[in-house]
Amino acid sequence: MQPRRSRRLTTEVAGLKLQNPTMLASGILGTTSDMLRRTAQSGAGAVVTKSVGLEPREGYPNPTVIEVECGLLNAVGLPNPGIHSFAEEIRSLEGLEVPLIVSVYGFSPEEYAEVAAVAVQAGADAVELNLSCPHVKGAGSDVGRNPKLISEVVKRVKDAVDKPVFAKLTPNASDIVELGEAAVEAGADALTAINTVRAMTIDVETARPILANKIGGLSGRAIKPIAVRCVYELYRVLDVPIIGCGGISSWRDAVEFILAGASAVQIGTAVASKGLDVFRLVAEGIESYLERKGYGSVKEIVGLSHRG
Amino acid sequence: MQPRRSRRLTTEVAGLKLQNPTMLASGILGTTSDMLRRTAQSGAGAVVTKSVGLEPREGYPNPTVIEVECGLLNAVGLPNPGIHSFAEEIRSLEGLEVPLIVSVYGFSPEEYAEVAAVAVQAGADAVELNLSCPHVKGAGSDVGRNPKLISEVVKRVKDAVDKPVFAKLTPNASDIVELGEAAVEAGADALTAINTVRAMTIDVETARPILANKIGGLSGRAIKPIAVRCVYELYRVLDVPIIGCGGISSWRDAVEFILAGASAVQIGTAVASKGLDVFRLVAEGIESYLERKGYGSVKEIVGLSHRG
Amino acid sequence: MRIVEVKAVKDENPNVRTLFFADDLCSSAKAGQFVMVWIPGVDEIPLTLSSIGSQSMDGFSSVTVAEVGEATRALKSMETGELIGVRGPFGNHFETISRSGRALVVGGGIGMASLMPLIDRLTMEGVETTVLLGVKSRRDLLFTERLSELSSRGGINLLVTTEDGTYGAKGLVTELAENVISSERFEIIYSCGPEAMMHKIFKIAEEHRIPAQLSLERIIRCAIGICGSCVLGPYRVCKDGPIFTSDQLRTVRDFGKFKRGFDGRKTPI
Amino acid sequence: MRIVEVKAVKDENPNVRTLFFADDLCSSAKAGQFVMVWIPGVDEIPLTLSSIGSQSMDGFSSVTVAEVGEATRALKSMETGELIGVRGPFGNHFETISRSGRALVVGGGIGMASLMPLIDRLTMEGVETTVLLGVKSRRDLLFTERLSELSSRGGINLLVTTEDGTYGAKGLVTELAENVISSERFEIIYSCGPEAMMHKIFKIAEEHRIPAQLSLERIIRCAIGICGSCVLGPYRVCKDGPIFTSDQLRTVRDFGKFKRGFDGRKTPI
Numbered sequence A, B: 001m002q003p004r005r006s007r008r009l010t011t012e013v014a015g016l017k018l019q020n021p022t023m024l025a026s027g028i029l030g031t032t033s034d035m036l037r038r039t040a041q042s043g044a045g046a047v048v049t050k051s052v053g054l055e056p057r058e059g060y061p062n063p064t065v066i067e068v069e070c071g072l073l074n075a076v077g078l079p080n081p082g083i084h085s086f087a088e089e090i091r092s093l094e095g096l097e098v099p100l101i102v103s104v105y106g107f108s109p110e111e112y113a114e115v116a117a118v119a120v121q122a123g124a125d126a127v128e129l130n131l132s133c134p135h136v137k138g139a140g141s142d143v144g145r146n147p148k149l150i151s152e153v154v155k156r157v158k159d160a161v162d163k164p165v166f167a168k169l170t171p172n173a174s175d176i177v178e179l180g181e182a183a184v185e186a187g188a189d190a191l192t193a194i195n196t197v198r199a200m201t202i203d204v205e206t207a208r209p210i211l212a213n214k215i216g217g218l219s220g221r222a223i224k225p226i227a228v229r230c231v232y233e234l235y236r237v238l239d240v241p242i243i244g245c246g247g248i249s250s251w252r253d254a255v256e257f258i259l260a261g262a263s264a265v266q267i268g269t270a271v272a273s274k275g276l277d278v279f280r281l282v283a284e285g286i287e288s289y290l291e292r293k294g295y296g297s298v299k300e301i302v303g304l305s306h307r308g
Numbered sequence C, D: 001m002r003i004v005e006v007k008a009v010k011d012e013n014p015n016v017r018t019l020f021f022a023d024d025l026c027s028s029a030k031a032g033q034f035v036m037v038w039i040p041g042v043d044e045i046p047l048t049l050s051s052i053g054s055q056s057m058d059g060f061s062s063v064t065v066a067e068v069g070e071a072t073r074a075l076k077s078m079e080t081g082e083l084i085g086v087r088g089p090f091g092n093h094f095e096t097i098s099r100s101g102r103a104l105v106v107g108g109g110i111g112m113a114s115l116m117p118l119i120d121r122l123t124m125e126g127v128e129t130t131v132l133l134g135v136k137s138r139r140d141l142l143f144t145e146r147l148s149e150l151s152s153r154g155g156i157n158l159l160v161t162t163e164d165g166t167y168g169a170k171g172l173v174t175e176l177a178e179n180v181i182s183s184e185r186f187e188i189i190y191s192c193g194p195e196a197m198m199h200k201i202f203k204i205a206e207e208h209r210i211p212a213q214l215s216l217e218r219i220i221r222c223a224i225g226i227c228g229s230c231v232l233g234p235y236r237v238c239k240d241g242p243i244f245t246s247d248q249l250r251t252v253r254d255f256g257k258f259k260r261g262f263d264g265r266k267t268p269i
């Protein structure tokens, strides 16, 4: 069911027009054009694809995803068909009713730029740089924990594409603001915060780490207060739109991120418990909240918790 | 009720003999000799005091502690009476049946050393350096996110006292192993991992951060997979005993940390839900596990998840 | 933390206001339990529930606050429609006795707040109850309607003292208590008020070998028994208390003498 | 992840073993649902529940595994007393029809595993059920005792084909299905087996306008509908499936033609 459009919910992130401030987070179902279209039709204001690199990757063996007490652990290992194959999926999304953001990773700044260029050529409305996947050596957060590398990657990508570039940051850093600053100074149009938190779980009966990769990334409810803090810290200092992500499963969570400084929010893990309806439910909840509190637009409450 | 002693549970951390591998975490009830004694009598194998500095501190205004969905957020702000007043409490714990570890913080390496020296003089069996409190400017993790400062603090303290020195590390770092290495190279006898994770929560009805200090530290269930990962990473590389801490509330959690590489565990937040019995319950559960699995001593399973 | 709207306010006297709100958990609280009340942007402070939803006609619970500093001033000036945060209820509660017994309730000033739900309960259970209320002066009287209604219905025997004699007997409530206890037999004494007063009540109760239940105060931060700021001997006021029995207090050396400040140092009561 | 002990094993044929275990959640699973089975140190793979505790006499649930690679080899060599991890049950389930109808169940090889609890259910509900089982050769027969017991009790009408004719009719089960469907009237067709086989069954069902429910396979990682590795058109096999109706499959162009590898690229079926 397509959610009704609402003037209150309409917003903009780095030039992308969103019918509502919810987005599908990267790595969640964004592997094929069919699933991306279905997600858009379920009510997401924008969709982000699974992270794509230059070459095809099979990812790690199972177990790759495992539920823990308060969230989800994953070390999928960035499986993807490579951008040249994925360009097919992007092209077949022409006419998608919501912005299509292609998530991109690489093992070098050049790779990031090349992948981004192909993605934009194929029709991406924006690219999100995965500077934050915590479990692939040499990519993701191995790049994204280093401000200098962030800066290089963002610059290269900005040179290579003429669409908005989002930098997705890792919380596995002693200071996320430093990472955000590097991205913004290099030209990032928006920041996405956060990717998963490095974590693991060990089964006591077999005395073995459960994930095949042993260490993975924690998402879901557990990380929400960490993610809110990251958004809050970034908003305090930086002047670009921030896309909040981490443990959002209800309108209340989404509003918390928006008050912290997020212009839009991404939802990942909650799709498991709430289904694809989560986007519509969250958007409708935000709308009721705005109405009840007397706000005319979601834009009015972005960062409101910083006042007073 | 004093728990029964068990040969299986007896262990040692940096020369301290423990009747069982559970300890009271710093900042949990460890403000007075009476409460520390009660905790020891409830079954903790060792007790760590609230962190103490040179001068008295009132901490932050309320709200200082607030429950979130999967854990606890706190920004208490290191209230403490100062080591000279606290030395009184330490002295009146003479004859305590379990090791007394005094947690120490400072705004400079010299301060850490001075506080540690007074603590040991008053009777501390060991000191734990709080290099990790995430919400006091200039102390805790502001020191402990910097390997050079860690090294300086540990060296100074080691020079000042002749008792074991534990370095308590922060997870708010891009690489906790780097921090652990700095501590160990400087002479730390053991590492405690982890302190709380920087986090916050915002109330949507009032659009305000709830903690008076806005940002605080997340503890409890939410951080367990993060803490297990930290212990695992430290154990993989370093050769000192590790004390696991973060979200432990059952014997299963404790065993998970021990399998990851912890020689002992600290319990904090779970005291709220399980009461002071938690130490006895966890210790008894570890014992049943060891018995069921045919191990003669808890030492046999330390780091077992790294094999194979 | 639940955010609740102030549904009604009632000024008990110039310095004391009762704030009513609807909250499910508070509705099923027990007499003597407290909540942490967040005044957004100001502070969060412990306040006893002065009425409990399930026992009140409109289903509202309430806190009653006496202005002593910044947080209580802010709270006291709150009006219907404003929002506060509530955590809890926390702590243990007053244990009532069987209806054949007789109970003495001794309240000093704002301490009466924590005794009101207890008095409701005792009268409901048909326990013969004498209530002593001590305040400084006539203008400090509080819960006047609730108490006089109970009194006129014969639910309680109410005696009031003012230090200046402007209402009821002149003098300290502890003096009145001593008289009453000497002349009548009580199975139990309940009290809440300034600690010095309660210490005196405790002494009198001990002399007459009557068990007492006293509601104490210490600095509350977490309210869930972990931060250690509310300790009193081996007890946590927030979790093991706030109600302590004379059995417990007998061995607590600090009772009536020392409390701890925000930095944990002892200061005389 | 629950760790369970293998309580018993049963070799169905030289290549296929059933592992029994006790697990509450699996006990209340529905026919056609699958679990993720962790073979510690090796892999985690999706396997249909081949029996469901609540429907079996000893209360055990089971998975039945055919050796095709590393994980299935490791699992197939597991003995009583060893530990496996179980997540789930996941996915949707076969929908049964009213007892007045007649059902056709078509299984190809190990695909029979997911159909066994369905057959249990259909017979329990008194639905007249014809079961077609196709395997390569006599030595590949599986669930022999369970099927022959049902058959001899008259619960099902069982017909077997082998490609080499060493047991039952010689040929492909799809050929047999075509004959059976042409000569008898069925309200529904259920099937599980190699996708090429199921595609053929789907075609036959479409021709005869009989609704079908087919159990499909794709790469499963998360099993909870978020990772996107099991997608088939707009559906997730792990969450929207594994059972799909002909209504759904009619518009899925990849069905019977393409699947996606671990890297997400399409490969022909």
Ligand SMILES: Cc1cc2nc3c(=O)[nH]c(=O)nc-3n(C[C@H](O)[C@H](O)[C@H](O)COP(=O)(O)OP(=O)(O)OC[C@H]3O[C@@H](n4cnc5c(N)ncnc54)[C@H](O)[C@@H]3O)c2cc1C
Pocket: B062, C034, C043, C044, C045, C046, C047, C048, C049, C063, C064, C065, C066, C067, C068, C069, C070, C071, C072, C073, C110, C113, C114, C216, C217, C218, C219, C220, C221, C242
């Ligand atoms: C279990 C309990 C129940 C209480 N019930 C009531 C009640 O029903 N009505 C009422 O008016 N008062 C009650 N109090 C006292 C009330 O909490 C204090 O008056 C209030 O916190 C003062 O805050 P302030 O900012 O106005 O004053 P401040 O100027 O900040 O402090 C004045 C004094 O109040 C006390 N105080 C301040 N903060 C705290 C705190 N966090 N915890 C404990 N004491 C504190 C200290 O003794 C302090 O010296 C109760 C206290 C406790 C511990």
Ligand SMILES: Cc1cc2nc3c(=O)[nH]c(=O)nc-3n(C[C@H](O)[C@H](O)[C@H](O)COP(=O)(O)OP(=O)(O)OC[C@H]3O[C@@H](n4cnc5c(N)ncnc54)[C@H](O)[C@@H]3O)c2cc1C
Pocket: A062, D034, D043, D044, D045, D046, D047, D048, D049, D063, D064, D065, D066, D067, D068, D069, D070, D071, D072, D073, D110, D113, D114, D216, D217, D218, D219, D220, D221, D242
């Ligand atoms: C919903 C579902 C139910 C299944 N039920 C059964 C069953 O009851 N009994 C049974 O024997 N088999 C079943 N399978 C197939 C079984 O999962 C594979 O045979 C098994 O994963 C092969 O693993 P391997 O390591 O032995 O082989 P590999 O050599 O790793 O792979 C062989 C082939 O198995 C498939 N496969 C491998 N890993 C996976 C995976 N994670 N998810 C899906 N397919 C995979 C791929 O097609 C691969 O090419 C089911 C599959 C699905 C999707």
Ligand SMILES: Cc1cc2nc3c(=O)[nH]c(=O)nc-3n(C[C@H](O)[C@H](O)[C@H](O)COP(=O)(O)O)c2cc1C
Pocket: A025, A026, A027, A028, A050, A051, A065, A072, A074, A076, A078, A103, A130, A133, A168, A194, A195, A196, A218, A219, A220, A221, A223, A245, A246, A247, A248, A266, A267, A268, A269, A270, D222, D226, D227
């Ligand atoms: C199974 C899974 C796969 C993910 N894959 C990616 C990815 O490819 N690229 C990326 O940037 N983030 C990836 N993430 C991280 C999410 O986009 C998101 O940042 C994180 O899960 C926190 O949000 P959540 O709590 O709403 O899930 C993945 C998360 C999960 C759970």
Ligand SMILES: Cc1cc2nc3c(=O)[nH]c(=O)nc-3n(C[C@H](O)[C@H](O)[C@H](O)COP(=O)(O)O)c2cc1C
Pocket: B025, B026, B027, B028, B050, B051, B065, B072, B074, B076, B078, B103, B130, B133, B168, B194, B195, B196, B218, B219, B220, B221, B223, B245, B246, B247, B248, B266, B267, B268, B269, B270, C222, C226, C227
């Ligand atoms: C209320 C509170 C106060 C704390 N105070 C301190 C402190 O003073 N010094 C310190 O090193 N850690 C302090 N901590 C951190 C704990 O010792 C522990 O590292 C953390 O809470 C994680 O463990 P847990 O999940 O078992 O609580 C505090 C934690 C809480 C919840």
Ligand code: FES
Pocket: C219, C220, C221, C222, C223, C224, C225, C226, C227, C228, C229, C230, C231, C236, C237, C238, C239
């Ligand atoms: S207020 Fe924290 S222990 Fe009582």
Ligand code: FES
Pocket: D219, D220, D221, D222, D223, D224, D225, D226, D227, D228, D229, D230, D231, D236, D237, D238, D239
């Ligand atoms: S296996 Fe992950 S979505 Fe189906």
